[in-house]
Amino acid sequence: MDESALTWEQVEQFRQDVDARKHYRRLVHWLDAEMAGKTTSFIADEISIRLDNYEAALRKHGMQTALGSLAALLDPGFLAASSLAVGAAAVSGGGMLAAISAGGLALARGALAVVSKCIDLRDEVRKTSEIAFVHELKVKMADGVAG
Amino acid sequence: MDILPELRATAALVADDMAAEPSVERAERLVIGFANLLNRRLGPPRLPAKHESIAVTTTLPKTAALMFERVWDPNTPLARGTPDNIAIYGGTDVEIWLVAITLINSCASHEVSERFNRIVYRQPVGPIFNKPGSIIRDVSEALTAAYGARATPLYPDAVGRDAEYTSGDRNVIVAALSEFGLWMNRP
Numbered sequence: 001m002d003e004s005a006l007t008w009e010q011v012e013q014f015r016q017d018v019d020a021r022k023h024y025r026r027l028v029h030w031l032d033a034e035m036a037g038k039t040t041s042f043i044a045d046e047i048s049i050r051l052d053n054y055e056a057a058l059r060k061h062g063m064q065t066a067l068g069s070l071a072a073l074l075d076p077g078f079l080a081a082s083s084l085a086v087g088a089a090a091v092s093g094g095g096m097l098a099a100i101s102a103g104g105l106a107l108a109r110g111a112l113a114v115v116s117k118c119i120d121l122r123d124e125v126r127k128t129s130e131i132a133f134v135h136e137l138k139v140k141m142a143d144g145v146a147g
Numbered sequence: 148m149d150i151l152p153e154l155r156a157t158a159a160l161v162a163d164d165m166a167a168e169p170s171v172e173r174a175e176r177l178v179i180g181f182a183n184l185l186n187r188r189l190g191p192p193r194l195p196a197k198h199e200s201i202a203v204t205t206t207l208p209k210t211a212a213l214m215f216e217r218v219w220d221p222n223t224p225l226a227r228g229t230p231d232n233i234a235i236y237g238g239t240d241v242e243i244w245l246v247a248i249t250l251i252n253s254c255a256s257h258e259v260s261e262r263f264n265r266i267v268y269r270q271p272v273g274p275i276f277n278k279p280g281s282i283i284r285d286v287s288e289a290l291t292a293a294y295g296a297r298a299t300p301l302y303p304d305a306v307g308r309d310a311e312y313t314s315g316d317r318n319v320i321v322a323a324l325s326e327f328g329l330w331m332n333r334p
Contacts, residue, residue, distance in 0.1 A: 003206070003207050003208075003210050006209040008209065008212075008228065008229070008230055011209050011212045011233075012230065014213055015212065024214065027320075028315070028317075028320070031312060031320065032314045032315065035312045036312055036313060037312065037313075038311065039312075040311075040312070040319050040322045043312060043323040044323045044324075047323060047324070134324065137213065137324075
């Protein structure tokens with residue numbers, strides 16, 4: 001964090017952020033519970049490691065969310081089943097309505113896959129959530145300086 | 148009205164007087180006179196609410212404001228521009244002396260400034276600072292003694308880095324984040 005690059009406007013905005021305050025309390029709680037008696041250098045190292053893990057989990061979360069929806073939509077068995085359903089509905093005179101139903105099924109299945117992967121990864125992010133405050137500081141202050 | 152030019156002009160006069168090898172008594176008279184002027188011109192204290200956390204720092208006010216509700220800033224003479232809803236000033240003797248000494252030093256030559264600091268820090272002049280490096284701790288203790296405020300001195304250097312974390316000690320958090328920041332910004 002570069003004091004000279006910070007502006008009071010950025011500081012004021014950050015202080016008004018409800019999530020940031022919540023994350024700050026979580027950071028302090030973690031420090032009180034687990035870092036008592038540790039040196040500043042040790043804590044700095046620990047923050048660095050946990051921040052890396054937190055950011056890796058966030059990235060993985062984003063990638064798997066995208067991959068999960070793609071995989072579900074491109075699953076060959078599922079696509080074949082959808083085509084059959086559309087074909088059968090068309091033969092029986094369903095036409096456009098059948099196509100919409102098949103599309104709806106695909107979306108629902110995609111959404112389900114995304115949700116289940118999100119639940120798995122949310123646990124991974126939660127394990128290092130005490131560091132969310134540091135991540136927010138890093139991102140918001142960098143955005144503010146750049147912007 | 149901006150009182151800074153007037154205070155700087157007076158500080159410059161004091162610094163000129165200090166150039167002539169002052170005795171301890173003369174140095175004391177000069178600083179007390181200037182501190183009294185400051186006390187009249189700095190106005191009433193701006194105090195925090197009882198539950199608010201306070202950081203005392205001369206180098207990291209904005210970083211401190213990310214983690215503390217209020218930050219010590221005697222306002223005009225040091226001209227740091229801390230917003231009113233964040234800045235606090237207790238008007239204690241230690242604070243007024245610190246502002247007086249900072250202003251006089253800023254107007255004196257290096258040689259005069261060194262002589263002046265030797266007198267102020269090593270002689271029983273005014274409210275004695277524990278030692279030159281302890282000023283922010285002295286201000287924190289003065290605020291706590293005068294108002295019962297939870298004031299934390301924030302060290303930007305090795306003093307803070309070597310500290311151990313105790314429950315609720317935000318000084319170490321800032322020090323850890325500052326240290327962490329050094330390599331966080333590496334390309």
